Amino acid sequence: MRERRKVIISGVVQGVGFRPFIYRLANDRGLTGFIRNTSKGVDIEVEGSADKIRIFLTDVRTRKPVAANIYAIRQHKIRLIYDKGFRIVSSRIEKGFTQISPDIATCSACYSEFMDRKDRRYLYPFINCTNCGPRYSIIINTPYDRRSTSMKEFEMCPQCQHEFEDVDDRRFHAQPDCCELCGPQYSLFTSKNRLVNGDPIKNTIRLLKKGEIIAIKGIGGFHIACDARQGKTIERLRKLKNRPTKPFAIMVGDSNRDQVAYISRAEHSRLLSPPAPILLLRKKPHNPVNRAVAPNNPYIGIIAPYVPMHYMLLDQVPFFLMTSANRADEPIAFSREQVMANLSGIVSFCLDHDRDIENRCDDSVGYVASDKKFMIIRRSRGLAPAPLTIPFQVKPSLGVGPFLKNTFTLANKSEAYMSPHIGDLDNLETMVFYKEMTQKYQRWFKIEPELIVHDMHPEYLSTKIANDLPGKKIAVQHHVAHIAAVLAENSVNDKVIGIAYDGTGYGEDGRIWGGEFFAGTIRNLKRAAHLRYLPLPGGEVSIIKPYRIAIAYYYKLLGQKIGRNKWRTEARSIWNMIDKNIGLVETSSMGRLFDCVAGLIGVTEEITYEAEAAINLEYMTKKGVKTFYQYAIEDNDIMIIDPSKILKGILYDLKKGIDPGVISAKFHNTVTEFTLDMVQRLAGKYSTDKICLSGGVFQNRYLLERIIDRIRTAGFKVYLHQNLPTNDGCISYGQVVYGNMRERKERI
Ligand code: ZN
Ligand code: ZN
Ligand code: FE
Numbered sequence: 001m002r003e004r005r006k007v008i009i010s011g012v013v014q015g016v017g018f019r020p021f022i023y024r025l026a027n028d029r030g031l032t033g034f035i036r037n038t039s040k041g042v043d044i045e046v047e048g049s050a051d052k053i054r055i056f057l058t059d060v061r062t063r064k065p066v067a068a069n070i071y072a073i074r075q076h077k078i079r080l081i082y083d084k085g086f087r088i089v090s091s092r093i094e095k096g097f098t099q100i101s102p103d104i105a106t107c108s109a110c111y112s113e114f115m116d117r118k119d120r121r122y123l124y125p126f127i128n129c130t131n132c133g134p135r136y137s138i139i140i141n142t143p144y145d146r147r148s149t150s151m152k153e154f155e156m157c158p159q160c161q162h163e164f165e166d167v168d169d170r171r172f173h174a175q176p177d178c179c180e181l182c183g184p185q186y187s188l189f190t191s192k193n194r195l196v197n198g199d200p201i202k203n204t205i206r207l208l209k210k211g212e213i214i215a216i217k218g219i220g221g222f223h224i225a226c227d228a229r230q231g232k233t234i235e236r237l238r239k240l241k242n243r244p245t246k247p248f249a250i251m252v253g254d255s256n257r258d259q260v261a262y263i264s265r266a267e268h269s270r271l272l273s274p275p276a277p278i279l280l281l282r283k284k285p286h287n288p289v290n291r292a293v294a295p296n297n298p299y300i301g302i303i304a305p306y307v308p309m310h311y312m313l314l315d316q317v318p319f320f321l322m323t324s325a326n327r328a329d330e331p332i333a334f335s336r337e338q339v340m341a342n343l344s345g346i347v348s349f350c351l352d353h354d355r356d357i358e359n360r361c362d363d364s365v366g367y368v369a370s371d372k373k374f375m376i377i378r379r380s381r382g383l384a385p386a387p388l389t390i391p392f393q394v395k396p397s398l399g400v401g402p403f404l405k406n407t408f409t410l411a412n413k414s415e416a417y418m419s420p421h422i423g424d425l426d427n428l429e430t431m432v433f434y435k436e437m438t439q440k441y442q443r444w445f446k447i448e449p450e451l452i453v454h455d456m457h458p459e460y461l462s463t464k465i466a467n468d469l470p471g472k473k474i475a476v477q478h479h480v481a482h483i484a485a486v487l488a489e490n491s492v493n494d495k496v497i498g499i500a501y502d503g504t505g506y507g508e509d510g511r512i513w514g515g516e517f518f519a520g521t522i523r524n525l526k527r528a529a530h531l532r533y534l535p536l537p538g539g540e541v542s543i544i545k546p547y548r549i550a551i552a553y554y555y556k557l558l559g560q561k562i563g564r565n566k567w568r569t570e571a572r573s574i575w576n577m578i579d580k581n582i583g584l585v586e587t588s589s590m591g592r593l594f595d596c597v598a599g600l601i602g603v604t605e606e607i608t609y610e611a612e613a614a615i616n617l618e619y620m621t622k623k624g625v626k627t628f629y630q631y632a633i634e635d636n637d638i639m640i641i642d643p644s645k646i647l648k649g650i651l652y653d654l655k656k657g658i659d660p661g662v663i664s665a666k667f668h669n670t671v672t673e674f675t676l677d678m679v680q681r682l683a684g685k686y687s688t689d690k691i692c693l694s695g696g697v698f699q700n701r702y703l704l705e706r707i708i709d710r711i712r713t714a715g716f717k718v719y720l721h722q723n724l725p726t727n728d729g730c731i732s733y734g735q736v737v738y739g740n741m742r743e744r745k746e747r748i
Pocket of ligand 2: 158
């Protein structure tokens with residue numbers, strides 16, 4: 001039976017070779033009709049035998065191009081037209097959303113050509129096709145075509161032009177298509193901006209081998225690279241970058257990767273997936289990489305080559321360190337001028353190329369959990385700006401995001417566009433980057449926000465930015481945004497218990513929250529329980545020196561004066577502050593409780609990057625410990641978890657000389673126990689069996705796995721983030737979601 005169907009596909013289906021794929025699929029089956037890009041995805045009409053159309057539709061899902069991401073396929077029967085052949089027709093872009101594909105790692109077909117001596121693009125480092133290459137990072141404007149990208153500077157040679165126009169060619173409509181004759185080129189410069197003669201990539205290899213530190217231009221910005229086997233070079237880089245312990249990631253090729261880390265099949269395919277993220281993998285004990293890359297760390301961040309040039313370097317330097325080229329917390333450098341201005345003291349050479357980076361983005365980071373789920377830690381290159389969905393209709397809105405690990409989210413109707421990772425909004429460079437990106441997003445996605453959602457903290461720069469923008473403003477509490485984000489990502493409408501274990505977030509009562517339980521729905525979340533408020537002496541300084549938190553908590557909760565001799569003076573002033581109740585910030589933060597324990601055990605005296613002490617505490621946990629400490633829960637209207645007995649138990653163990661690794665495991669187990677206890681109480685009180693988790697503390701894999709396991713075994717349903725990080729990278733999305741709910745209620 002002959003029929004005709006209209007098929008509407010939404011998702012990331014533009015700039016990823018989707019139209020030629022459909023064209024071939026339809027032609028192979030002898031189906032007629034057409035496909036065109038629309039502002040939301042693609043529209044297809046197909047006509048032919050019902051059987052063939054059915055197979056066609058299955059193939060669309062199962063054989064789609066690797067970089068395509070289908071969100072939904074809707075289809076219905078329409079009238080027969082009896083047209084001849086299948087065509088690709090021009091786009092129909094209405095006002096509204098347009099799509100931008102994230103950048104895509106070099107595909108296997110391009111890699112084969114790249115390595116093929118007979119191919120005209122043999123060893124041409126900018127080889128790309130419809131399935132791979134730069135996208136987001138080169139876009140100037142939408143809709144996405146060559147004239148609106150930084151490839152506009154390069155006029156296609158006749159051969160490339162021919163490929164571009166030939167629907168049967170795998171470079172049909174590949175906007176960044178180019179070759180040695182017509183495309184970009186690399187060149188190498190000294191840190192004094194002098195051109196180095198000779199083959200730029202061969203020279204880079206020679207210099208890396210010699211132990212030089214080099215800035216290398218990639219897709220979303222420059223990296224600082226050096227040989228990951230040379231300890232002295234890495235130590236020098238650590239000194240220059242003022243980064244004593246924070247782990248670096250390394251790039252390793254296929255053949256050498258399993259020398260460095262244990263890699264499961266799921267991890268392997270994630271490494272080689274189109275976004276090519278940095279994956280945290282369990283390190284092998286004896287590996288060729290210098291230990292200075294990730295000292296005292298059971299994991300190592302590994303990234304696969306994702307542009308052709310990476311393969312050329314790896315051929316000669318099999319393990320190289322890669323880190324975003326920036327000073328401390330500033331955004332990644334994207335031009336040689338920036339490298340020269342800011343990094344000439346760190347790098348001695350700069351491998352540049354002449355295709356501009358229009359939009360910078362750092363490498364994305366994640367890990368594969370034991371249930372094979374990909375857990376995102378930083379959502380950036382390869383992932384942004386793919387749209388996220390919101391399970392209800394929102395106004396044109398902007399979520400300005402948090403203070404640390406900022407991202408913003410621009411949304412309209414049921415679609416949300418989150419920026420790549422921007423960074424900590426505490427320096428001018430980042431602020432400039434932030435403002436530039438919010439403007440670009442508004443232009444590209446044609447959303448003029450009517451609702452601006454910001455944090456409750458009146459002093460945050462993001463709050464100040466929000467206040468300067470036109471439109472209605474709504475403040476959403478940090479941890480409410482965390483929970484709203486998980487709920488929306490999982491389309492949960494029912495009543496839930498939301499647990500936010502986090503570092504810092506400004507609370508509704510002006511105190512610092514971070515060990516929070518909420519009850520309610522996505523429309524209305526109410527604080528139901530929290531960790532006891534405890535004093536943070538001197539605020540920020542105690543976050544850097546975790547032993548100060550131990551001194552304060554022990555004195556406040558147990559009246560005990562703990563602390564080593566070298567801390568005596570500091571301890572005295574802290575006790576004094578508590579006695580007189582001056583200079584204290586009260587906090588219910590779970591992150592600080594971890595700091596307290598880490599500080600007491602003496603894991604990390606002073607942290608040099610966020611959550612370092614808590615991370616080290618996690619890494620020292622002894623396997624196989626099942627015991628835990630006593631704790632108390634006060635059953636008030638808002639319940640309180642009191643850690644007094646926990647601290648008492650830890651001090652007792654410490655004095656008995658118990659292995660700190662055992663103490664750490666027992667502490668982690670205790671947090672698991674009281675979490676389950678609280679879940680059971682609140683689930684009864686609010687009659688729900690749905691639990692959702694968010695917050696930076698859940699980046700602790702030991703804790704997260706145990707909490708999930710215990711809560712599930714007890715019969716609850718657990719919801720986690722799907723496409724967003726559990727850290728503050730999810731906040732702007734949660735702000736948009738909850739801000740719209742609040743705004744609706746205000747109107748009614
Ligand atoms: Zn390709
Ligand atoms: Zn060409
Ligand atoms: Fe947070």
